[in-house]
Amino acid sequence: MKRLFITLTLLILASSLVSADLSANQIMAKVMETQSSSSSALDLMLTLIDPNGQMRERRIQTLSQTKDGLTSSLTIFLSPENVRNTRFLSLEKEDGKSEMWIYLPAMKRSRRIGSSEEGGSFMGSDFSYADMASITYDEKQAVHQMLEEDATRYVIQSIPYEKQTYGKTVSVVDKVTLLPLRVQFYDKDGTTLLKTLVTDQTDVVDGKPIAKALTMTTESSGHATRLVMMQTRFDVPLNSAYFTLKFLETGRL
Amino acid sequence: MKRICLAILLILVLLPLYSFDFFAEQASRTVSFELEPTFGLYRDKQFHQQIDLRLLAEYNEERYRGLAALTYDSAKNGLEANELSLSLFFGQHALKAGLFTHPWGSASTTHVVDVLQGRDLRRGLVDDLEKMKRPTFMTLFTSYWETSSLELLFKPGFAPSFLPTEGRYSLIPPAFATATITEMETHALSAYEIGSRYRVSLGKLDAGLLYFNGHYPDPGFSITSLAPLSIDLIYTRYQLFGLESSLLLEPFTLAFEGGFFLSEDRSGSESALFNNKLAYLAELSYTHPAYEAFVALAYQGRYVFDFSTNPSDVDFLASYDGKAYENTLIFVVEYPLIHQKLTLRGALTYQMESEGYAFLLGLSYALLDNLHVFGKATIYGALGTKSSLYKSWDDNDVVMVGLQAWF
Numbered sequence: 001m002k003r004l005f006i007t008l009t010l011l012i013l014a015s016s017l018v019s020a021d022l023s024a025n026q027i028m029a030k031v032m033e034t035q036s037s038s039s040s041a042l043d044l045m046l047t048l049i050d051p052n053g054q055m056r057e058r059r060i061q062t063l064s065q066t067k068d069g070l071t072s073s074l075t076i077f078l079s080p081e082n083v084r085n086t087r088f089l090s091l092e093k094e095d096g097k098s099e100m101w102i103y104l105p106a107m108k109r110s111r112r113i114g115s116s117e118e119g120g121s122f123m124g125s126d127f128s129y130a131d132m133a134s135i136t137y138d139e140k141q142a143v144h145q146m147l148e149e150d151a152t153r154y155v156i157q158s159i160p161y162e163k164q165t166y167g168k169t170v171s172v173v174d175k176v177t178l179l180p181l182r183v184q185f186y187d188k189d190g191t192t193l194l195k196t197l198v199t200d201q202t203d204v205v206d207g208k209p210i211a212k213a214l215t216m217t218t219e220s221s222g223h224a225t226r227l228v229m230m231q232t233r234f235d236v237p238l239n240s241a242y243f244t245l246k247f248l249e250t251g252r253l
Numbered sequence: 254m255k256r257i258c259l260a261i262l263l264i265l266v267l268l269p270l271y272s273f274d275f276f277a278e279q280a281s282r283t284v285s286f287e288l289e290p291t292f293g294l295y296r297d298k299q300f301h302q303q304i305d306l307r308l309l310a311e312y313n314e315e316r317y318r319g320l321a322a323l324t325y326d327s328a329k330n331g332l333e334a335n336e337l338s339l340s341l342f343f344g345q346h347a348l349k350a351g352l353f354t355h356p357w358g359s360a361s362t363t364h365v366v367d368v369l370q371g372r373d374l375r376r377g378l379v380d381d382l383e384k385m386k387r388p389t390f391m392t393l394f395t396s397y398w399e400t401s402s403l404e405l406l407f408k409p410g411f412a413p414s415f416l417p418t419e420g421r422y423s424l425i426p427p428a429f430a431t432a433t434i435t436e437m438e439t440h441a442l443s444a445y446e447i448g449s450r451y452r453v454s455l456g457k458l459d460a461g462l463l464y465f466n467g468h469y470p471d472p473g474f475s476i477t478s479l480a481p482l483s484i485d486l487i488y489t490r491y492q493l494f495g496l497e498s499s500l501l502l503e504p505f506t507l508a509f510e511g512g513f514f515l516s517e518d519r520s521g522s523e524s525a526l527f528n529n530k531l532a533y534l535a536e537l538s539y540t541h542p543a544y545e546a547f548v549a550l551a552y553q554g555r556y557v558f559d560f561s562t563n564p565s566d567v568d569f570l571a572s573y574d575g576k577a578y579e580n581t582l583i584f585v586v587e588y589p590l591i592h593q594k595l596t597l598r599g600a601l602t603y604q605m606e607s608e609g610y611a612f613l614l615g616l617s618y619a620l621l622d623n624l625h626v627f628g629k630a631t632i633y634g635a636l637g638t639k640s641s642l643y644k645s646w647d648d649n650d651v652v653m654v655g656l657q658a659w660f
Contacts, residue, residue, distance in 0.1 A: 041275050048592055056622045061275050076275075080622035081285050081659035099454075107383060109356050112459060114503035119542045124593030223592060231276050245454075246397035252318070252342040 024144035024156045028171075031178045032138040039065040039238045043231035046125050051222035058083075058123050059230075065238045070094065072243035076251075077123070082106075089248045103248045110249055119165045125225040126195060126216040130165045135183050135197055137169070153181065163188045177202070177209035193219050205232055283311040291655035295421070297648045303328040307335075317341050320353075335388055350392040354383065355406070357450060357463060358534075359497040360508040362551045362585045362600070365532035366463055366495040369406070369448065371414035371470030377422050377631065377649055380598055380613050387412050387470075390440075401453040408447070410440035413488060414470040421649050424642065432482040436472070439488065444468065448493075457502070463495035463512065473525040473567035489527040489567075490517045508536040521559025524566040529558040547587040555579040573606035574639050580605040594619045608636040609643025623659040628652070 022030065046058040059078040064071060075088040087103040103110040122132050137144075137158045147170065148155035154173045160166065167188035172181045183197040201213035210232060217224040241253040286308055293301040304327040312319040322336040338351030358364030363382070371387040379385060389412040394405045417423045418430070438444060446467030453460055472486040495512025511533040518526035538549035557568050560577030564570075573579050581604045588597045598615040610633070617627040630653075633646040 043276055050592075056619070058622075063275060081287075082623075082625075082657075084283075084285075106381075107356070108354065111361070112454075112457075112499065112501050112506070114501055114506075114540070114542075120540075120545045121592065124589070126592075233276075244397065244399070245402065246345060246347070249397075250340070250342060250347050252315075252347070 024146040024154070025139040027146075027154055027173060027178075028136060028142075028144050028156060028158065029139045031136055031173060031180070036066070037234040039063075039234070039236055041231075041233040041236060041238070042229060045228045045230055046123060046127075047226040047228070048125055049224045049226065056080075056124075058125070060123070063238055063242050065240070065243060067240075072240075074242050074247065083123075085251065087248050087251065089243065089245070091243060101245065101248055110245070125227075126218045126223055127225055127227065128165060131185075131195075131197075131216065135169075136171055136180055142169075152176075159190070166194070179209055179211050195219060200226070203229075206234065208234070281313045283309070283313075285309050286660050288658045288660075289655060291653050293651045293653035295648065296650035299421075301328075301651070301653075316343065345397045347395045347397075348392070349395075352388050352390050354386045354388050355391070355393055356383075357461075357497065358510050359459065359461065359499040360510055360534055360536040360549075360551060361506075361538055361547075362536055362549050362583050363534065363553055364510060365534045365553060365555075366493065366497055366510045366512045368465050368467065368493055369408075371412055373415040374422055374424065375415050375417050377633075377646060378602075378611050378613065379631075380600060380615050380629070387415050391446075400455075401451065404448075404450040404452075406446075406448045408445060408467065409442055410438075410444045411446050411468055411470065411488075413439055413468075413472060416471065422646065424645075429482070429484065432484045433478075434484050434486060435477075436486040437488060439468075444488075458498065458500050460498040461496065463493060463497065465493040465495075467491070467493075469527050471571070473527060475525040476565075485525075487525045491515055491527070491529075504540055504542055506536075506538045506540075508534075508538070510534040521561065521568075524561065524563055526567065527557075527571070528560065528568050531556045531558075545589050547585075549583075549585045551583040551585075553579075553581045553583065573604055573609075573641055576606045578606070604641060604643060607639045607641030607643065609639070609641035610634055610636070611643055611646075617657075625657045626655070627657065628654045 040063070042062045044060050044062065046060065048056045048058070058080065060075055061078060062073060062075045064073040070092045072092065073090045077083045077086040085105040088100065090098050090100045092098045098115055100113045100115065101110050102113055119128050119130055122129050137160055142158040142160040145157045146154060147157050152175055154175060156171050156173060158169045158171065166185045167190040168186040170184045172183070173179070174181050179199060179202060180197070181199045184193055185195040185197070186192060187194050195216055195218050197214060197216045199211040199214050203210050203212040210229065213226060213228045215224055215226045239253055241247055247253060286306065289305040289307070291303045295301060306325040308321070308323045310321045318340045320336055320338050321334070323332055323334055325332050334352055336351070336353040338349055338353045340347060340349040354370045356364070356367055357369060358367040369391065370389045373385050373387045389408060390410065391406055391408040396403045416425070418425045446465070448463070448465035448467065451462045468488040468490050470488070472488055474484050474486050477483045477485055492515045493512045494515070495510070497510045499506055499508040511531070514530045514532065516527055516529045518528060521528035532555045534551060534553045536549055536551035538547065540547050555578065557572070557577045560568055562569055562575060569575060581602060584601045586597070586599045589595070590597065596617045598617070600613045602611045604610065612632040613629070615627060615629040617625050619625050630651070632650045633643045635641060635644040635647070
């Protein structure tokens with residue numbers, strides 16, 4: 001949850017071109033580097049799609065800010081009604097870990113949650129909290145290997161040093177935009193395909209390409225979640241008071 | 254019905270819907286309804302049906318929020334306010350006034366320091382702690398700092414617990430049913446209550462220090478006349494010196510609550526007044542990182558000082574098996590399944606001295622985002638023959654089905 005915004009931003013922003021001779025490590029580092037922003041505000045619609053086609057929608061807004069290399073993020077649930085005004089706060093600390101709280105309006109109280117819960121489903125969707133934070137690894141987090149390369153894309157295998165959620169990912173990265181067009185997530189055994197993410201629609205915001213719509217499908221169940229960026233703002237000034245316990249509990253700056 | 258129609262009409266006349274929206278950046282109003290029809294069958298074969306219609310109206314400006322939450326209960330044909338409050342926000346401070354509940358305590362399953370409001374046991378034990386509270390008028394001022402906050406509160410009087418005097422959840426002895434009851438004035442400045450809570454986050458530890466000067470929401474009594482029976486209900490003033498804490502030991506959370514209740518009857522000599530007591534709670538909870546399953550085991554205890562075995566002493570009457578102490582175990586599980594469409598909830602309470610227990614089981618299924626169906630079962634009882642709330646509610650075992658619709 002803590003890295004929700006970083007990598008939603010990571011996921012959707014890309015700008016620079018990559019030279020043809022970069023290594024897999026350099027490409028993935030470039031993906032991370034070019035997709036970051038100092039702050040972001042995202043208005044998201046999550047559509048949960050049953051294998052029989054039945055759909056349920058969740059709307060959230062996320063605010064993110066990075067200062068001195070530390071990222072703070074806040075997520076507000078706008079719908080459905082029974083979770084409206086639920087709020088998540090994540091504050092990255094200098095040791096690289098994050099402190100996270102959730103405010104539950106029905107219980108009128110906030111409680112701290114553990115970072116180990118990042119592997120859990122985000123709002124019942126096919127995205128985990130970790131997926132919402134990042135769908136790719138940088139060169140410090142994983143060993144990257146180029147599997148294929150053609151005129152328009154790279155296919156890169158990433159094996160994380162710490163197999164907390166996945167044992168392996170295979171990413172198809174667009175050479176021009178550096179957007180991950182398709183990512184396959186494998187179990188810790190490295191062979192069982194768990195989920196597949198596909199970029200359905202791209203857009204350009206302030207001259208930067210973004211993945212406007214993505215679909216994550218769980219292979220075993222056929223359940224899918226479509227994530228659409230309804231509104232996006234990057235590098236906008238955000239009041240630091242959003243990322244406080246006061247805002248978490250009151251919803252006010 | 255007329256009152257609820259009027260209230261709904263008033264709310265609907267208000268301006269457009271709204272909730273927090275970073276991109277909208279404007280004042281807003283939100284009006285929503287929750288409809289909950291429930292049908293139940295009790296163990297004594299009595300059928301129960303009830304329709305609750307809840308209305309939530311919220312008005313948000315940058316510096317204030319108005320909130321009205323009302324419930325129409327078809328069984329009572331009455332309209333009740335769950336919350337009527339106005340909040341002001343300025344700088345690092347928030348001021349909230351009106352009728353509402355405000356939780357104290359750090360545990361998830363139950364609390365021993367959540368003292369700001371009385372209990373509402375008109376529907377027995379239910380699977381929502383907030384629904385077993387009676388809202389009360391108060392003013393709450395909160396100052397926030399980076400990792401800490403301070404609350405100061407004032408209550409101009411208090412709302413005693415809703416303890417049913419008739420019906421299946423009645424807690425009043427049958428002998429008192431025909432008594433003339435006189436209750437002390439509870440909504441007067443003389444019955445004021447004050448409190449404060451300081452909370453701080455220290456790494457993985459969240460801790461709070463509590464002080465409260467108020468009344469036990471459950472009454473004591475004195476008999477003023479035997480024939481005809483006449484009773485004065487008396488509420489004991491006390492001071493609470495308490496603490497709350499929770500420590501995150503991933504994936505576990507350890508919570509502790511405790512407090513010393515210093516009664517106005519410090520010597521414990523007045524049978525109509527509650528004595529000094531200690532109350533304590535420890536809870537270990539676990540959330541499965543991948544499956545979101547939540548499991549918690551809590552121990553709750555109490556020790557009453559200068560305990561009297563006089564049958565008319567209020568501490569004796571409130572005790573389990575005539576003991577000065579009380580030990581209760583609570584086990585809770587919640588398991589969301591099928592991408593949160595199906596949620597299983599269960600809770601078991603076992604009161605050791607009386608050997609009484611309550612078991613609550615619930616299943617909820619989301620047909621649509623705003624339409625859930627549910628089934629619930631509640632079982633009360635005791636392993637032995639000792640009397641207790643659990644034993645006396647033995648016939649209140651019930652199976653219920655219903656739905657919740659938000660619109």
